[in-house]
Amino acid sequence: MRIVVDAMGTDTRPDAEIEGAIHAARQFKDTIILVGQEKILGKALKQYDIGTLPIEIVHAEQEILMTDKPAIASKEKKNSSIHVGLQLVKDGYGDAFVTAGNTGAAHAIAMLYTLKRISGVKRPALSAIFPINRKPVIFLDVGANTDSKPDWMAQYAIMGHLYAQHSLKLSSPRVGLLSNGEEQGKGNQLTLETDALLRTLPLRYIGNVEPVDIMYGNVDVVVSDGFTGNILLKTFEASVHYLTKILREELKSNPINSLGALLATPAFKSTRKRMDTDEVGGAPLLGVNGVVIIAHGGSNARAITSAINQARMAVNGNVIDYIKESFEPVPTLD
């Protein structure tokens, strides 16, 4: 397998990407194609003893910054690492694309300029994967489409279901609709109409779910409009960060607390590991015609390795083929 990795995405680019790629090449024996400024990457790569590891470099002159407007960058930076990388997958030179760069730009370039939408898919969706009790929960859309429609959301459910089943290897995944109450009939106009649609689909649909159901692992695939999904994801991240910050302040507040904290260090470490999205690495942009894994801009090398592994799992699970098949028009008998 050949995984294309945007080397210019993380806050510590290209180091996190290069180290992550080396680990991945070593661990998975797959070929990693790093995309970015050839000189910079070549020089950086020389600092590591990579021996005969299957790592290639493909040159891309431009870089899309996190501050670039997606609509403009996707149009004007045709030689960006994201554009070049996605084109490699489109051309069949690579099997999947991983980026920790500008999410909006990756979405726009994949959808409009390179991979394009899978036929029948109305809107691709961005997902997030929560590692809950060491089991993944896939949540979508987290921001591709701020204004969603019931039929788009029904498609998110189908794509999430297929990803959960074939890539995350969850058998018979439970699909839930994020709402402000568990009872049927709770929700806004959008979720009420989506709920009615979801009930007609051949999914294991369990109805409305609330945020606590995600945290308790009561559901495997959670469907939301992109605005609310984005707020949920950011609230989760901000809450964990805030609680950790306060706890750290309090633990430093006197010597006995500090000693306690020191003794409890392993527990804090394993807690962090269990909350850690680096273990997941990234999550798919679903609905475009190829495997695209989006990682966090703050990803470290380990997160990049995990994101590459997400890409491998999606390729091995033939997720794109399953999505294509499920959106194929039913043949009619003439």
Add this chain to the structure above:
Amino acid sequence: MRIVVDAMGTDTRPDAEIEGAIHAARQFKDTIILVGQEKILGKALKQYDIGTLPIEIVHAEQEILMTDKPAIASKEKKNSSIHVGLQLVKDGYGDAFVTAGNTGAAHAIAMLYTLKRISGVKRPALSAIFPINRKPVIFLDVGANTDSKPDWMAQYAIMGHLYAQHSLKLSSPRVGLLSNGEEQGKGNQLTLETDALLRTLPLRYIGNVEPVDIMYGNVDVVVSDGFTGNILLKTFEASVHYLTKILREELKSNPINSLGALLATPAFKSTRKRMDTDEVGGAPLLGVNGVVIIAHGGSNARAITSAINQARMAVNGNVIDYIKESFEPVPTLD
């Protein structure tokens, strides 16, 4: 001042309410009027040495359960503690109403049957108050109206501003609009239209805010539609609960961790105290013609005392008068 307290709201009713009322009567010297089954309350109250504390009981035959449908309960249980309590405020027998009971029912009974809307208010909003770094942040709507409109949300902003200024005593409160990005232009159709409206109002409007801005106290009043607001609130609660649960599991995993945890107990306690919504107690239902403070169903006595204090602050700050005034039609010169 006379505060009416629904004695039949919490999970541990009427104990939490009675204890909370006793603390409040002792601490604030205000009269507390407990509403519920007279016999039960009288018997329960006898177990405490209340001496000459100004605590009254008003009988209400019925009780609205958390599982009751608000629309039905508000119509059919006219002798519920919520209905009787709100009517006491409506009749001027009490200055404010505090309940930890069925929020939807309290909302419906206040709006449709007793206090009614303040003239000019399109929709009352439910708020939540986050204690961030010991400073309150008021967030609304958290669920009164799952489908909101821009002009309703502009009114939430005005009411939140007035509550922050006159009850929470924040001078020149910063008002923000919850969105999926800080930059102007980020958002869904609803927030984009609301943003345009908010820019025309005489508020200290700081534009879009994200969940992290709430946690960092970068904003004092946060406006949201009721659906998204409800999801944010529940995600915050679920995240804190989830992180705490995992940390507890890990701390119990071996003796050294456990010893560390024991030594660090004061730090955990003060962390919990700083995250603790019991310190706030409750938050107002804004837009109805009287002070209504909604507390969590899981409130303990301390939370009830705090909720009573919220009510006192709102009454002392003349919040209702300020809201009335700001929605008064501007007199025209004929």
